[in-house]
Amino acid sequence: MSDHLTDAVVEARGLHFRAGASHILRGVDLTVRRGEVVALLGANGSGKSTLVKSLVGINTPTQGEARLLGAAVGSGVDWSRVGYVPQRSGAGGGIPSTAGEVVASGLLHGRRLRLPRGWRERVAAALDQVGLGDRGGDPVHLLSGGQQQRILIARALVREPDLLILDEPVAGVDVASQEAFAATMRRLVDDGLTVLVVLHELGELEALVTRAVVLGHGKVVHDGAPPRPRDDHDRAGHRHQHPHADDDNTLGEQARALDLEVRP
Amino acid sequence: MITLMLTDPFMQRALLAALLVGVTAPVVGTYLVQRKLSLLGDGIGHVALTGVALGWLVGVGAGLTPNDALAVPGAVVAAVVGSVLIEVVRRRGRTSGDLALAIMFYGGIAGGVLLIGIAGGSAGNLMQYLFGSISTVSDADLWLTVVLSAVVLAVGVGLRHALFSVSHDEEFAVASGLPVWALNVVVAVVSALTVTVAMRVVGLLLVSALMIVPVAVAQQVTHAFGRTMLTASVVGVVVCVSGLTITYWNNVSPGATIVVLAIAVYAVVSLVAPLLTRGRPAHDPHPDLPDDVDLPAAASERAAAAAKECR
Numbered sequence: 001m002s003d004h005l006t007d008a009v010v011e012a013r014g015l016h017f018r019a020g021a022s023h024i025l026r027g028v029d030l031t032v033r034r035g036e037v038v039a040l041l042g043a044n045g046s047g048k049s050t051l052v053k054s055l056v057g058i059n060t061p062t063q064g065e066a067r068l069l070g071a072a073v074g075s076g077v078d079w080s081r082v083g084y085v086p087q088r089s090g091a092g093g094g095i096p097s098t099a100g101e102v103v104a105s106g107l108l109h110g111r112r113l114r115l116p117r118g119w120r121e122r123v124a125a126a127l128d129q130v131g132l133g134d135r136g137g138d139p140v141h142l143l144s145g146g147q148q149q150r151i152l153i154a155r156a157l158v159r160e161p162d163l164l165i166l167d168e169p170v171a172g173v174d175v176a177s178q179e180a181f182a183a184t185m186r187r188l189v190d191d192g193l194t195v196l197v198v199l200h201e202l203g204e205l206e207a208l209v210t211r212a213v214v215l216g217h218g219k220v221v222h223d224g225a226p227p228r229p230r231d232d233h234d235r236a237g238h239r240h241q242h243p244h245a246d247d248d249n250t251l252g253e254q255a256r257a258l259d260l261e262v263r264p
Numbered sequence: 265m266i267t268l269m270l271t272d273p274f275m276q277r278a279l280l281a282a283l284l285v286g287v288t289a290p291v292v293g294t295y296l297v298q299r300k301l302s303l304l305g306d307g308i309g310h311v312a313l314t315g316v317a318l319g320w321l322v323g324v325g326a327g328l329t330p331n332d333a334l335a336v337p338g339a340v341v342a343a344v345v346g347s348v349l350i351e352v353v354r355r356r357g358r359t360s361g362d363l364a365l366a367i368m369f370y371g372g373i374a375g376g377v378l379l380i381g382i383a384g385g386s387a388g389n390l391m392q393y394l395f396g397s398i399s400t401v402s403d404a405d406l407w408l409t410v411v412l413s414a415v416v417l418a419v420g421v422g423l424r425h426a427l428f429s430v431s432h433d434e435e436f437a438v439a440s441g442l443p444v445w446a447l448n449v450v451v452a453v454v455s456a457l458t459v460t461v462a463m464r465v466v467g468l469l470l471v472s473a474l475m476i477v478p479v480a481v482a483q484q485v486t487h488a489f490g491r492t493m494l495t496a497s498v499v500g501v502v503v504c505v506s507g508l509t510i511t512y513w514n515n516v517s518p519g520a521t522i523v524v525l526a527i528a529v530y531a532v533v534s535l536v537a538p539l540l541t542r543g544r545p546a547h548d549p550h551p552d553l554p555d556d557v558d559l560p561a562a563a564s565e566r567a568a569a570a571a572k573e574c575r
Contacts, residue, residue, distance in 0.1 A: 056439035079441030086435060093298035093431055095479070097489040105429035109440040113426040113447075139487035155436070 007033045009069055009163045009194050010055060016063035017050050017218075024050045025061070026218035032163075037185075037195040037208045039226060042215035048198045049087060051215065052167050055196075056084045069163065079109035083156030085166040087198075088149055099143065099151050100136035103127060106155035126158035127151075131180055146173045153181070157188075164188070166197040170204070178204040202226060269512050277406050278398045278508055282522075284413040285465045285474065286504030290482075290496035291420040292458045293475030295451050298431040298489070304452075305472035307350060307365055308343050308459045310372030313468055315342020316393045317379035324383045331385070335393070336408060339463060343456035346372065351452040355445070396467035396519035398508065405464060412461045416454050427451060428489055465504065466519035474500065477526040484530075484537040503529060 010032035017025035024047045032038045042048050053059040055066050057073045066073045068082055083106070103123045107115055116122075127133050130150040135143065140151060153169060170178045182204035189195060189208055202209060206226065214222035269275050296304050319338020323331050346368065353364045377387050392400065401409075420427070430437045430447045437444050455475075462471045482495035507522030 053435075053439075057441070058435050058438050075441065075443075077441055082439075082441075084436065084439040086433075086439075094300050094302075095294065095298045095483060095489055095492050096487040097428070097432060098487065101428065101489050102432065105425065105432060105436070106440070108426050108429050108437075108442060110442070113423055113442070115425050137488075142487070 008067075009034055010165075010196055011067040012051070012055060012064065013066075014064035015051065015054055015061045015066060017047075017054055017059055018062045019050075024218050025054065027064070028215070028218070028220055030213060030220065032194060032196050034194050035189075035192060037189055037197070037205075037210045039202060039205070039209045039212045040196060040198045040215065041200075041202075041212055041227070042221075046215040047218040048215055049167055052165055052196070052198055056082070056165060075110070077110075080112070080159055081162040082109075083159060083161035083164045085152050085156045085164070085169050087167040088145065088152070088171070096139040096141055098137050099127065099132060099140055099154075100124075102140055102151055103136075103154045103158050106158040109159060122158055122160075126154040129157055129184055130154045131177075146177050149173055150177070150181070153184075162192070163194045163196070166195070168198050168200060171200060175204075182208065269509065272512075274399055274401075275512060277401045277403070278518075279505065281398060281401050281406060281409050281465055282504040282508045282518075283501060284409055285462045286501035287497050288413045288416045288420070289458055289462050289471070289474040290478040290500040291493055292416060292451075292455050293479045294489070294493040294496055295420070295427055295431050296455065297476060297479045297483075298428070299451075302476050303472065304347075304350065304455055305459055305475045307369050307372075308347050308456050309463075309468035309471045310369040311346030312339040312343040312372070312456075312459055312463065313376035313390065313393065314372050314379065315339040316390065317376040317383065317385075318342060320385060320389070321379050321383040331383070332389070336405060336460065336463070339393070339460045340408075340412070340457065342372075343459050344453055347452035347456035348449055351448050355448070392467075393463055394467050394469050395517060396463070396465055396470070398465050398518045401464055409461050409464070412457045416457050416461065419450060419454050423447070423450065424490070424493070432489075466522055470519050470523045473523045473526065474504070477523070477530055478503070481526070481530045481533050484533050485540075499526070499529060 008031050010030065012028055012030040015025050015028040015030075016023070028047070028051055030051070040048050040051065050059060054061045055068065055073065057077075068077045071077045100123050103126050104115060104119055106126070107119055107122065124133065124136060127136050130153050132147060132150055132154065135147065140148060143151065149169065149172075153166070156164060156166070170181055173181070185193075185195065185205065185208055195208075197205065197209075199205065202212075209226050211224065212222065212226040213220055214227065270279075293302075293305070296302055315338040316332075316335045317338075318341075319334035319336070320332050322338065323334040326334075328334065350365060350368065353368075376390060380387065380390055426442065426447055427450070429440070429442060430444055431451070434444060437447075458475065459468070459471045462474055466474050478496040478499040479492065481499045482492045486492050486495055503526040504522055507525045508518050510516070510525075511518040511521050
């Protein structure tokens with residue numbers, strides 16, 4: 001496979017996405033290499049979720065190409081190696097289902113339409129990883145918002161992916177759960193997981209992130225070291241969930257010019 | 265008296281058909297409720313009526329006896345074609361889909377009545393399909409029912425995890441590389457087959473009730489998808505077989521009796537279910553988590569404790 005040659009696990013070339021009259025992605029180039037933890041930042045409406053959905057095949061780009069693990073997004077991708085965590089989903093139909101049932105659905109991918117042998121143990125292990133080991137039999141709709149979010153993470157982890165794509169996994173999750181999530185991610189990244197994560201602010205994951213890509217109006221406006229938060233971040237009434245960055249101000253001016261602030 | 269009923273060959277066929285329908289309809293109904301498409305069965309039923317009339321027309325044209333020998337196969341074909349069309353429309357977008365579905369439903373009924381007239385029959389001939397006529401189930405009908413039920417069960421139960429994934433969170437299923445479109449068509453086709461299987465038992469107008477009401481009953485007593493499906497099937501079998509048994513001794517419509525019975529079960533369960541769950545203790549879902557906010561009350565408590573310690 002070509003990903004062995006290029007080492008690129010995620011590749012987007014000139015992605016455009018239009019929905020009706022709005023031109024949401026305007027030529028996005030993005031590469032994530034093996035072992036990287038890339039944060040995708042940007043204001044609301046900058047196209048972060050649209051980009052991620054185009055990468056996993058939910059959105060069909062109007063122009064350009066997306067590749068995962070060296071294969072064009074579609075049936076050629078080895079989906080057993082890719083885990084996707086959507087932004088808190090409104091999904092879940094008319095029938096209540098248990099946390100275990102939802103997590104088990106993560107074991108199905110590509111042409112695998114039936115659960116593999118030993119699925120119960122794998123589901124239990126994935127629930128353990130997100131600290132919900134005793135909740136497998138609970139109906140998902142009765143869990144709290146933060147717990148539901150963790151179920152979605154467990155559903156992506158259960159297939160033991162090499163690449164994890166997360167869309168705001170910690171939005172609206174309390175600090176204790178964010179810390180637990182960051183610790184889990186640290187362990188997985190140390191084991192060789194590659195991560196592309198949409199974030200509103202770096203938060204507890206700051207120490208893990210190796211590179212940040214910032215979208216603005218559907219274009220990549222920054223690709224490199226994680227940007228420093230804007231200086232007025234300590235203004236009165238501002239609440240933040242991340243430690244203050246050190247005095248390394250290499251990005252300062254540039255970041256301000258690009259409006260790289262991370263609003264609460 | 266029971267042995268009298270069980271040795272009656274008409275009743276044997278009818279009971280077997282009712283049993284099969286009771287098991288299969290709720291299995292498929294579970295997926296439809298999950299996708300919030302509870303009325304899909306109704307839509308397919310309308311389209312199947314055109315198929316019945318078409319089968320009749322072809323049967324008359326080919327000089328077959330009885331005239332309606334091809335009615336059930338015709339219904340199968342029309343229901344499958346109709347359900348796939350509905351899925352195509354659904355995929356292309358919701359706003360126009362709603363309207364297109366409505367047109368399809370009305371077209372199904374109108375087409376059925378029109379075609380049966382051309383075939384030399386009357387709308388009255390359609391009554392047994394609209395409201396069921398389980399007592400006239402022939403050996404050939406029964407075999408078709410057995411085969412179709414087997415197909416529906418094999419798919420509905422065998423692929424339940426994949427079908428659950430697609431019905432529960434379609435976007436995630438796409439992002440897992442699952443053949444979502446194919447699985448959606450499978451659900452549509454299986455629904456169509458179920459409609460035609462249940463047609464002889466409860467009739468096209470009441471088919472949907474048998475798919476949906478047992479699921480509604482099950483939902484009140486369980487919170488898991490798999491268990492909902494299982495419970496619904498048990499409810500389906502119980503109401504179908506007991507409804508049919510009632511009509512063996514009382515001259516009432518089997519289809520209507522079965523549906524009324526199912527709704528009665530639903531009513532009773534919805535009254536009783538809250539009493540059963542009342543005894544369970546309420547629990548704090550996060551007993552071990554600290555609060556995220558610093559409350560002034562908690563701060564003054566801490567200050568008081570600190571002051572006590574100092575003393």
